[in-house]
Amino acid sequence: MVIQKEHAIALERLLADKEAGKAYTAVAPEDERIYLELERAGLASLPAPMQRVPTYLGEELARVLRQLSGSGALPDPASWPEGWRWVGSEVIAMLDAADRGAKVGPLAIEPLVRRGLAAPMHDREKNVTYVGLSDGGRQVLEIYRALEPVLEISAELAAAIRQIPMGPTESSQLFTGSHEEHLLEAMRLIAYSVPNSDVYAFTALGQAVKRALEVGGFATEGEVLSVPLLVALAAHVDGQRIAAETLMMLQSLEYVGAAGELLPAGEWALEAFRLLQEGARRTVWSFAVEAEEAEVLQAIHALWEKAAANPEEVPTFDRLRRAMIDRKVQEYQKLVEHYGRRLEEMPERRQEIARHFAEARDLAHWYDEHFDLRAVLFSLESLNLIEAREGERQEEVFRLTPFGERVRKDQAEHERDVTSAAVKSITMTRKTFSAPNLEWYRESREAGLIGTAEPTEAGLMYAELAERIHRKPYLTRYELLVFHHIPARGMDLDELYHALAGELQPEWIRWALGKLEARHLIEILPDGNIVETEAGERLDRALSGVPKGIGSPVNPILYRLLKALALVGTLYARERRVRVLPRNIETAIKLSGLTRTSFEDAISLARVAGFIGQNTINEAGILLLEAVEAMNPGERFPTAHRDLR
DSSP states (O other), X not given: OOBOHHHHHHHHHHHHHHHTTOSOEEOOGGGHHHHHHHHHHTSEEOSSXXXXXXXXXXXXXXXXXXXXXXXXXXXXXXXXXXXXXXXXXXXXXXXXXXXXXXXXXXXXXXXXXXTTSEEEEEETTTTEEEEEEOHHHHHHHHHHHXXXXXXXXXXXXXXXXXXXXXXXXXXXXXXXXXXXXXHHHHTTSEEEOTTTOOEXXXXXXXXXXXXXXXXXXXXXXXXXEEHHHHHHHHHHHTTOOOOHHHHHXXXXXXXXXXXXXXXXXXXXXXXHHHHHHHOOOOOOOOOOBOHHHHHHHHHHHHHHHHHTTOGGGSOBHHHHHHHHHHHHHHHHHHHHHHHTTOGGGSOHHHHHHHHHHHXXXXXXXXXXXXXXXXXXHHHHHHTTSEEEEEOTTSOEEEEEOHHHHHHHHHHHHSOOOBOHHHHHHHHGGGSSSOOOOHHHHHHHHHTTSBOSSSBOHHHHHHHHHHHHOOOOOOOOHHHHHHHHHOOSSSEEHHHHHHHTTTTSOHHHHHHHHHHHHHTTSEEEOTTSEEEEOHHHHHHHHHHTTOOTXXXXXXXXXXXXXXXXXXXXXXXXXXXXXXXXXXXXXXXHHHHHTOOHHHHHHHHHHHHXXXXXXXXXXXXXXXXXXXXXXXXSOSSOOTTOGGGOO
């Protein structure tokens, strides 16, 4: 939905003509494009050529415009600057973020207030002033959510779509302000970034349509992709008989082959049809890995390579620790030699470590003081990159998962931090109105996840991981501190940094937020708001009774313990408990894949944290298990980004 000066004037005319009792609004040839853009957005309909009537929602939007301009909250549309967007996908994204965050985020305050869609408000109960959505802002968001755009692609528009980069990329690569661009945005095929439309991307529906038209839909005139054509294609694939001329059209457009088989363009067209019917997803999945975590992946891989010749070299914790000490000593020896006395020129987080290295007499003690290997292993397992298992000699050993191996190979070629913001710059385009803001986009470019016009191979890989891995719960003490400060709704990034100013350095807060988002416990919205996900809210409740002083109350090993106990126990739904018979504990140990020592240590932690009793999983433990379910996709995405090539 795009509303600029000409669209607002056209909506007012449609409403005025209807109120005057006219059967329709006559459209002059030179204005046809404006009304066609409204029709594609679902705000107007076409009773006959060169005639338009407003839809119910078109009338409602026209009334919102009237009310806002009449009250002085918005200038009269006739005075708007040419090309100024009152509503567009970036405005919808800001409205949606404010609705989810229970207030307008810092990046969206000025744009929404200027449009009459937000206003200062006062919460008497909390005695705080904030900026929230106005009645007009809520009405515009409700109208957008209720609209049903009309998907109709002409041969001319299809040719334009083929030339447009997929994105995310800078909006300068798009013919901004043109009729074609307005049609694409009206049909929700492209979206712009918050707050200033600096970046655009094809949406989930747009990606499917573009892929279909890149390998099919070739014609010189007429419609090449529309809802009636998609309905007919779906019916044909389902084995229903369709009209011979319709089948011929599907074949001529290369959606169906000569023998009636589905062609690649038809597969993408069916994906577009699915998205039209079911809607794009609202959930954003992300992923994050630090370069230092990737080092541990490399060390595990190297030890397994040695173990192929010598079984004594399997990566137990002690062997892995020794290998990491050697790696870190070599790394910091080179850094100290390179910087010499100019340690202050070194990246800030490494300065203190390097200073202590230069003074260290016991390098093993130096390593343990500055690097927490167990925490790194927990973090890697929480993101499905490694798994701790019982080895042949009943010791704990670490193996890379297939996902971990893919990350290891990528990092071997280009070792760097991959942030949550960089990854979600790609995955967030799977929504209806989302493109990454400029900061996130640049972060993704710097990490090599987005190229000049679309995701790179590495970007597609990390996006696929975000949507496919099975997350397990884990919170370091830094992440726990940050997590405890975030309410379900009503906080933005500036407020969080201010609240933690005396407790954590900004860099630690930023990394904690990235890990919390990668584990799908929070979501940082494009306007600067932070919200807890469903998983985060459940984990919050599960942790509410944990005694203070437990630095890391949840980790993948504890989760595997609870999961195994739940599998061998009996759920008492009314009591919200799972009771486990003592004789089933041995089975639980086998199901967990843990060593007996790890299993027993996890039981001790679970009891202290209050997740289990003597022979039961209590409500807090059940909430933790439910949180993990919500941390992971409940569906497989048929158009994972790795396939969008």
